[in-house]
Amino acid sequence: MLETVAQAVINGLLIGGIYALVSIGVTLIFGVVKIVNFAQGEFVMIGMYISFFLFTQFGIDPIVSLLVLMPVLFFVGVLVQHLLIRRVLGLNDLPQIFLTFALSLLILNLALMLLTANYRTVHTWYSDEAFHIGGLYIPVAKLIAFILAMVLSGILWVFLHTTDLGKAMRAASQNRDVAQLMGINPNRVFAVALGIALALAGAAGSLLMPFYPAYPLVGQVFVLMAFVAVVLGTLGNVIGALIASLLMGVAESLGIQFIGADSGLIVVFLLLLTTLAVRPSGLAGGWRR
Amino acid sequence: MEMKRRTSSKRESRRTFLKSTGGALVAGAFGAVPLRGWAADPVNIGALYPTTGSMAQIGVGCVAAAKLAVEMVNDAGGIKSLGGAKLNLIISDVQSDTTVTRTETDRLITSNKLSAIHGCFASALTLIASEVAERAKVPIITGSSSDQLNKGRTYTFTPFARASQFAQAQLQMSKLVGEKPKVAVIFENTAFGTSTSNGLKEQAPGEGVEIVMFEPYSAGFTDASPLINKVKASGANALFSVSYLNDLILIVRTIKQVGLNVAINGGSGGFVIPDFYKNVGKLAEGLQGVAHWNHDMSDDAQKVNAEYKKRTGEFLFEYAGGLVAQTFMLADALERAASTDPQKVRDALATLDVSKGYAAMAPGGKVKFGPDGKNVYGHPVGVQWQNGDLASVFPKEDARSPLIKT
Numbered sequence: 001m002l003e004t005v006a007q008a009v010i011n012g013l014l015i016g017g018i019y020a021l022v023s024i025g026v027t028l029i030f031g032v033v034k035i036v037n038f039a040q041g042e043f044v045m046i047g048m049y050i051s052f053f054l055f056t057q058f059g060i061d062p063i064v065s066l067l068v069l070m071p072v073l074f075f076v077g078v079l080v081q082h083l084l085i086r087r088v089l090g091l092n093d094l095p096q097i098f099l100t101f102a103l104s105l106l107i108l109n110l111a112l113m114l115l116t117a118n119y120r121t122v123h124t125w126y127s128d129e130a131f132h133i134g135g136l137y138i139p140v141a142k143l144i145a146f147i148l149a150m151v152l153s154g155i156l157w158v159f160l161h162t163t164d165l166g167k168a169m170r171a172a173s174q175n176r177d178v179a180q181l182m183g184i185n186p187n188r189v190f191a192v193a194l195g196i197a198l199a200l201a202g203a204a205g206s207l208l209m210p211f212y213p214a215y216p217l218v219g220q221v222f223v224l225m226a227f228v229a230v231v232l233g234t235l236g237n238v239i240g241a242l243i244a245s246l247l248m249g250v251a252e253s254l255g256i257q258f259i260g261a262d263s264g265l266i267v268v269f270l271l272l273l274t275t276l277a278v279r280p281s282g283l284a285g286g287w288r289r
Numbered sequence: 290m291e292m293k294r295r296t297s298s299k300r301e302s303r304r305t306f307l308k309s310t311g312g313a314l315v316a317g318a319f320g321a322v323p324l325r326g327w328a329a330d331p332v333n334i335g336a337l338y339p340t341t342g343s344m345a346q347i348g349v350g351c352v353a354a355a356k357l358a359v360e361m362v363n364d365a366g367g368i369k370s371l372g373g374a375k376l377n378l379i380i381s382d383v384q385s386d387t388t389v390t391r392t393e394t395d396r397l398i399t400s401n402k403l404s405a406i407h408g409c410f411a412s413a414l415t416l417i418a419s420e421v422a423e424r425a426k427v428p429i430i431t432g433s434s435s436d437q438l439n440k441g442r443t444y445t446f447t448p449f450a451r452a453s454q455f456a457q458a459q460l461q462m463s464k465l466v467g468e469k470p471k472v473a474v475i476f477e478n479t480a481f482g483t484s485t486s487n488g489l490k491e492q493a494p495g496e497g498v499e500i501v502m503f504e505p506y507s508a509g510f511t512d513a514s515p516l517i518n519k520v521k522a523s524g525a526n527a528l529f530s531v532s533y534l535n536d537l538i539l540i541v542r543t544i545k546q547v548g549l550n551v552a553i554n555g556g557s558g559g560f561v562i563p564d565f566y567k568n569v570g571k572l573a574e575g576l577q578g579v580a581h582w583n584h585d586m587s588d589d590a591q592k593v594n595a596e597y598k599k600r601t602g603e604f605l606f607e608y609a610g611g612l613v614a615q616t617f618m619l620a621d622a623l624e625r626a627a628s629t630d631p632q633k634v635r636d637a638l639a640t641l642d643v644s645k646g647y648a649a650m651a652p653g654g655k656v657k658f659g660p661d662g663k664n665v666y667g668h669p670v671g672v673q674w675q676n677g678d679l680a681s682v683f684p685k686e687d688a689r690s691p692l693i694k695t
Contacts, residue, residue, distance in 0.1 A: 004522060011514040018511070117343050119535055121568045128572060130546040139514075139546045212511075213538050213568060221509050256515035261506035262478045264515075 016249025031236030041219025047205020234282030337408030342385025
């Protein structure tokens with residue numbers, strides 16, 4: 001019994017790390033730029049396909065391809081901000097919602113057309129291996145993904161708290177007008193926020209690739225969990241999103257284990273609703289970063 | 290929609306294949322016949338397959354097989370009772386969509402003088418095409434497995450195993466693996482998964498198979514580990530997974546990671562096509578499934594498979610292989626009807642009784658339709674992935690390789 005619970009918690013934490021990378025991106029964009037990026041999942045999908053093609057064409061391990069993929073997606077993020085999102089900022093919310101939603105549909109359907117609905121998988125040497133400790137097992141690929149997800153989140157936290165640009169981003173997220181008065185260029189800050197968020201989404205995709213099949217709709221699977229984590233962890237709060245993601249992974253896993261295999265989402269949304277009923281602004285409601 | 294991953298040489302070979310097939314048709318229509326001083330009118334056969342949309346990958350393979358089959362019939366002299374008339378395949382894309390299937394079937398029938406139709410791979414699409422064909426009184430022959438196709442229909446013919454027979458075959462296969470099979474059934478919780486798994490549950494006691502776990506799950510999960518954790522706890526030694534391909538890939542990989550020793554039966558559909566092996570790789574070895582047709586089950590099937598493989602680079606999968614047999618059944622019926630009239634072709638199909646040749650290329654090697662349009666000898670074939678190929682292992686009369694116990 002204890003072993004089953006321990007295994008369920010391990011499974012939950014490992015997948016929670018992936019949720020975290022996606023949700024941190026969403027919450028960062030929301031916190032700094034004040035828009036909801038519905039296309040975040042599609043950038044996870046793009047990350048997976050880039051990783052897939054780097055592996056199949058050049059034999060580059062998905063972990064190594066992070067080094068190529070993250071800068072590329074950072075640049076894409078800057079472009080998205082500069083060419084698209086910048087144009088609709090300051091208008092009311094609707095154009096912003098439609099913009100990212102349209103972007104999501106566009107990328108999704110382009111992928112269906114160009115890449116087809118087929119599943120693509122990558123087999124690395126560690127893809128199907130696991131560490132066995134006692135009666136427990138820890139899949140190697142997921143452990144690597146979890147550790148790197150935590151490292152990337154840590155680097156982001158340090159960046160936000162120690163660098164001028166990071167502090168400027170936090171300032172802009174707290175009060176855009178005052179930040180501007182203090183000489184912070186919002187467009188530059190927004191572009192960096194988008195870049196980082198998309199780079200994280202791409203990283204999530206690449207880390208998923210050794211153990212999860214890529215297909216055009218794959219982003220939708222993860223983005224739903226990411227949005228829940230963002231709300232659960234208080235909108236705009238990076239650490240909140242991280243903790244909420246891990247919590248959700250564990251709740252989902254325990255739910256499947258002890259309630260029923262089709263109850264994963266029920267447990268997660270129950271967790272969300274009860275949290276919101278008790279703390280309407282999310283788990284990290286009182287303290288902001 | 291073509292697979293982008295294909296190497297250019299494969300694409301080339303398909304292109305040359307299409308060219309040569311088309312060439313053969315043209316030669317038949319304009320070349321050889323006029324020499325005899327009169328032209329036998331070609332026999333129009335409608336082919337409804339999804340060559341775009343979500344089912345396109347299988348649909349494209351079906352069309353390749355349909356063309357190959359027509360070429361084989363025509364090369365062998367066409368329909369002799371009609372003066373050597375050639376089969377003329379009229380292909381229509383039903384776009385993986387039920388609404389399009391209805392309008393396309395209608396359009397195909399009204400704008401061409403058809404003698405018969407075959408299609409559409411997915412049961413949901415075939416049911417609609419069959420309705421339209423019934424109303425227009427044009428016979429339709431199909432490999433789709435839905436039992437509904439045999440209810441209250443007179444122009445619909447199903448030469449292969451029915452959905453209800455698949456469950457029984459799966460249960461019987463589990464007894465080959467161990468004396469006392471303890472089966473865990475996991476299934477995605479919508480119509481496809483629940484109907485299939487209920488069939489398993491109902492027939493298990495009769496087959497003497499114990500089901501120790503019966504668990505629905507929501508398709509498209511992010512992680513199969515919790516589910517496999519449960520299977521492990523149930524003490525099952527066999528696992529039936531009624532799943533879509535993406536979930537099945539995760540399930541198979543997770544079982545390997547856990548190190549769980551369990552015989553997996555993945556059922557039919559996405560499990561018995563070449564793409565499954567491409568995705569799962571060596572982990573697919575030893576996995577079992579069920580199919581209504583398999584490329585190694587008879588000498589004739591192997592012959593057709595060799596030709597298909599030469600042209601497309603992949604083995605002739607379940608649905609496409611059955612389709613070749615269906616084309617020969619139609620040719621047999623046309624031969625006996627000595628007419629292109631759809632009503633006469635329908636009557637000839639109803640009295641079809643073959644036990645040799647390409648038309649009898651079904652598990653068991655015999656085809657004869659009952660009043661419900663069902664092949665009275667129809668049964669599925671149990672298959673297992675062995676060395677990257679899908680081998681027929683069950684029942685004995687169709688088996689070409691022994692079942693490997695994993």
